[in-house]
Ligand SMILES: NC(=O)C1=CN([C@@H]2O[C@H](COP(=O)(O)OP(=O)(O)OC[C@H]3O[C@@H](n4cnc5c(N)ncnc54)[C@H](OP(=O)(O)O)[C@@H]3O)[C@@H](O)[C@H]2O)C=CC1
C-alpha cells in the first residue's frame with residue numbers, strides 16, 4: 001500500500017553524530033524520501049557535540065547510506081536537506097543558535113513551523129534538553145511540535161516518573177512519542193491483524209482453547225561495547241520492561257472498539273494492569289535469570305560477559321531472563337505466557353508460539369503415540385510470517401496422521417523487503433499517529449511489574465553466575481520453569497537444539 005506523503009517538517013536530531021542516527025535514523029529517513037513518502041518540504045537538523053562543518057556532516061550522512069561521494073542524484077538531493085549544528089546540551093546560548101537555525105530552515109524549506117525533536121542521546125540529557133527547548137523558545141512555532149524519546153525511559157518507576165514529570169513541563173502527553181522499536185516491526189504490528197481480522201482465531205483466543213503462549217527474543221551477539229550501560233540495565237530492563245511486555249500486551253488485549261490510538265492503548269494498559277505481580281521469594285518461582293559464560297560460536301572462542309569492557313568481573317547483572325507471566329483476568333486465567341530473552345544464545349530469532357490445548361480424545365493413534373498440538377507461530381525476525389501446525393491424514397496409510405505446516409512468508413508473498421522498524425515509526429510520528437509509541441500509562445505499569453523483580457534480584461546474589469554457555473539456549477532453570485507447568489520450549493531456529 002502506498003504511504004501518503006507526510007506534512008512539511010523540521011526533524012531535529014539530538015545525537016546526530018551517534019550510532020543510532022547513523023545506523024537507523026538517516027537510512028530510514030532516506031528510504032521514506034526514496035519512496036516519495038517524505039514531502040520535499042523537510043529538513044534534518046543534525047545536532048551533536050562535535051565541531052563539525054556542514055560538509056563534514058553531509059559526508060557522515062552519505063556514509064550512513066553506504067554511498068560514495070559520487071553517488072546518485074537522489075542521495076545528493078536528500079543530503080541537501082541535511083544541516084548540522086554543534087551544540088552543548090546545558091548551554092542556553094546553544095539553544096538560541098539552534099532556534100535561529102531552525103527559523104532559517106523553516107523559511108528556506110517552507111516547513112510551516114512543524115518541528116520534531118528526536119532525542120537520540122543518553123537518557124540523562126532528556127530532561128535538560130526538553131527544559132531548554134521550551135525555555136529558549138524552540139517550541140514557539142505556528143506548526144506542530146513533537147518529541148521523540150529513545151529508550152531507556154527511566155531506570156525504574158521513580159526515575160521514569162521523575163523524567164516524565166520533567167518532560168511534561170514542556171510537552172503534553174499527546175506531543176510525546178516514546179519509542180519502542182519492536183512496535184515498528186512488521187510482524188509485531190501484524191499481531192492485531194492476525195487476531196482481529198480472522199474469524200477462526202478470535203473465538204479460540206482464550207483459556208478454554210490455548211494452553212500456553214511462548215515469546216522468545218534471542219540474540220547471538222553479546223553486550224559488545226555497551227558494558228557500561230548494560231551493567232546498570234541487564235536484560236530485564238533492556239528487553240523485558242519494554243519489548244517483551246509490549247508483545248504480551250498485544251497478544252492478550254481485548255479487541256479495541258476501534259483502531260484509534262487511545263482505544264488500543266487503553267486495552268494494552270488493561271492487560272498490564274492484570275499481570276500478576278510477583279515479588280520477594282515468589283520471583284524465583286516465576287522468573288529465571290542467567291548470565292553468559294564463554295563458549296564457542298561459529299567455531300570461534302568467545303569471552304564470557306564478565307570478561308567484557310566496563311563489566312564488573314563479579315557482576316550480578318543478568319544477560320538472560322525467562323519468566324512465566326500470568327494475566328489474572330477472565331480471558332487468560334491459568335494460561336502461562338512464557339517469555340525468554342537473552343544475549344549470546346544459539347540463534348538470533350524472535351518468535352511467538354501460541355499452543356492450543358489438546359483435543360479431548362485422540363481417535364487417530366494408539367496409546368504410545370500422541371498427536372502434535374496445534375500451534376500458531378508468528379515469526380517476527382529474521383524471517384517474517386506465520387505458520388500453522390496442523391495434523392492431517394498421511395497419504396495411503398489408513399487413518400494415520402502426520403504433522404503438516406501451512407506457512408505464509410511476508411517477504412516471499414508480498415515480494416518486497418519489509419521496511420525497517422524505524423522507518424515506520426518516523427513516518428507515523430511525522431503523520432501524527434502515536435499508536436505504535438508507548439503511552440506513559442504503559443511505561444508506568446510495566447516498570448511497576450519489573451521493579452519488583454529487579455528489587456529481588458538486586459538484593460540477592462546469583463551464586464550460579466555465569467550459568468549458561470555462549471551459543472546455548474540459556475540456563476537449565478529456563479527449561480525447568482516451562483517443564484514444571486507440563487510444557488517445553490518450542491524451537492525458534494535450527495541451532496536451537498534444546499527445544500522441541
Ligand atoms: N545505538 C542503538 O542501536 C540504540 C540506541 N538507543 C538509544 O538511543 C540513544 C543514543 O544512543 P547511541 O546513538 O548509541 O549513542 P552514542 O553514544 O553513539 O551517541 C551519543 C550522541 O550524543 C551526543 N552527545 C553526548 N554528550 C553530549 C553533550 N554533552 N552535548 C551534546 N551532544 C552530546 C554525541 O555527540 P558527539 O558524538 O558529538 O560527542 C552523540 O551524537 C540512547 O538513549 C540509547 O539508549 C536505543 C536503541 C538502540
Ligand SMILES: O=C1O[C@H](COP(=O)(O)O)[C@@H](O)[C@H](O)[C@H]1O
Nearest residue numbers: 151181217219238239243350381
Ligand atoms: O532495545 C534493544 O533491542 C536490541 C534488540 O533489537 P532487535 O530488533 O535486534 O531484536 C538489543 O540488542 C538491545 O540490547 C536493546 O537495547
